[in-house]
Amino acid sequence: xxxxxxxxxxxxxxxxxxxxxxxxxxxxxxxxxxxxxxxxxxxxxxxxxxxxxxxxxxxxxxxxxxxxxxxxxxxxxxxxxxxxxxxxxxxxxxxxxxxxxxxxxxxxxxxxxxxxxxxxxxxxxxxxxxxxxxxxxxxxxxxxxxxxxxxxxxxxxxxxxxxxxxxxxxxxxxxxxxxxxxxxxxxxxxxxxxxxxxxxxxxxxxxxxxxxxxxxxxxxxxxxxxxxxxxxxxxxxxxxxxxxxxxxxxxxxxxxxxxxxxxxxxxxxxxxxxxxxxxxxxxxxxxxxxxxxxxxxxxxxxxxxxxxxxxxxxxxxxxxxxxxxxxxxxxxxxxxxxxxxxxxxxxxxxxxxxxxxxxxxxxxxxxxxxxxxxxxxxx
Ligand code: 0PR
Numbered sequence: 001x002x003x004x005x006x007x008x009x010x011x012x013x014x015x016x017x018x019x020x021x022x023x024x025x026x027x028x029x030x031x032x033x034x035x036x037x038x039x040x041x042x043x044x045x046x047x048x049x050x051x052x053x054x055x056x057x058x059x060x061x062x063x064x065x066x067x068x069x070x071x072x073x074x075x076x077x078x079x080x081x082x083x084x085x086x087x088x089x090x091x092x093x094x095x096x097x098x099x100x101x102x103x104x105x106x107x108x109x110x111x112x113x114x115x116x117x118x119x120x121x122x123x124x125x126x127x128x129x130x131x132x133x134x135x136x137x138x139x140x141x142x143x144x145x146x147x148x149x150x151x152x153x154x155x156x157x158x159x160x161x162x163x164x165x166x167x168x169x170x171x172x173x174x175x176x177x178x179x180x181x182x183x184x185x186x187x188x189x190x191x192x193x194x195x196x197x198x199x200x201x202x203x204x205x206x207x208x209x210x211x212x213x214x215x216x217x218x219x220x221x222x223x224x225x226x227x228x229x230x231x232x233x234x235x236x237x238x239x240x241x242x243x244x245x246x247x248x249x250x251x252x253x254x255x256x257x258x259x260x261x262x263x264x265x266x267x268x269x270x271x272x273x274x275x276x277x278x279x280x281x282x283x284x285x286x287x288x289x290x291x292x293x294x295x296x297x298x299x300x301x302x303x304x305x306x307x308x309x310x311x312x313x314x315x316x317x318x319x320x321x322x323x324x325x326x327x328x329x330x331x332x333x334x335x336x337x338x339x340x341x342x343x344x345x346x347x348x349x350x351x352x353x354x355x356x357x358x359x360x361x362x363x364x365x366x367x368x369x370x371x372x373x374x375x376x377x378x379x
Pocket of ligand 1: 165
């Protein structure tokens with residue numbers, strides 16, 4: 001069947017491309033991905049051949065990493081950080097470093113039940129025990145309860161989330177930092193989704209909590225391929241000090257620099273360059289404007305959905321809209337919407353569906369979506 005025919009391969013690509021949803025059409029409403037900035041696409045393609053694990057042959061990789069680490073790190077008052085392939089790699093590396101620097105503690109991680117599943121994945125890979133604090137998926141973890149768990153389980157690490165996957169909840173990072181200092185625990189803050197929203201929305205008065213590398217925070221992850229408009233894969237993992245960053249590196253004598261940092265080996269260097277290019281093009285101001293636009297659009301959607309009597313609609317904290325239907329189970333509604341070519345995600349902890357208002361989502365998409373839901377519910 002595979003006979004080495006470039007025309008057949010092209011035909012296959014064309015066909016696949018025409019069937020693949022595109023963010024700009026308004027059908028991708030649930031995913032935390034977006035259409036990358038045009039300069040990101042250009043940069044990625046131009047540097048498609050470079051290995052991000054080889055900063056000696058391709059010094060642009062190091063330069064690009066320094067640009068984004070410095071630029072985005074400035075938002076959180078942190079200077080040490082590394083490029084990763086996204087939130088999952090960042091979470092795995094953070095816990096790996098946490099374990100290395102906290103060897104005398106129990107091989108346990110404590111975290112609210114609202115954490116991203118990549119924390120479960122990290123613990124499975126590392127053979128550590130994950131103790132989840134049951135929380136209301138719409139509320140941050142209570143610091144007093146977090147303290148009780150730390151005292152009881154003596155974990156090597158605690159993970160909290162700044163912008164949960166299923167509802168955009170912001171855990172109390174500052175208070176968790178105080179506890180981490182008090183008990184000598186490694187604290188990782190997963191801000192993969194919220195990192196490029198919270199500082200801006202706080203500054204502009206939409207939310208009352210800020211996000212920074214508060215005292216006691218050991219690491220903080222922020223994804224550029226979510227609200228940073230960079231092509232996939234692109235994440236950042238910041239550390240409170242250089243020593244922690246060094247723990248994320250492995251000796252590899254045959255490599256040009258004798259070491260390799262992060263989980264991946266050979267990796268898309270074009271993605272690092274693209275992220276830096278997008279950051280330079282948009283600037284902090286561009287990210288701030290985006291955050292405000294997304295939040296306003298999310299309120300717009302909230303108001304539209306509230307008008308449908310058969311929906312239960314939760315007020316967005318960050319630009320994530322969560323709702324459930326009184327007529328259909330969330331799984332049924334998920335399927336009905338997919339049949340109509342609208343892709344939302346599930347918020348299983350709330351038996352609800354989730355729309356993430358990403359930078360590509362415009363009001364026209366939201367109006368269309370509201371109308372589809374009205375039709376489905378006969379209103
Ligand atoms: N942390 C948080 C808070 C997240 O929401 C996500 C992704 C990650 C970490 C992992 O990031 P990467 O996908 O870049 O590794 N959440 C995405 C979403 O909810 C994507 C996702 C969804 C990833 C489900 C895995 C998954 O099982 O759309």
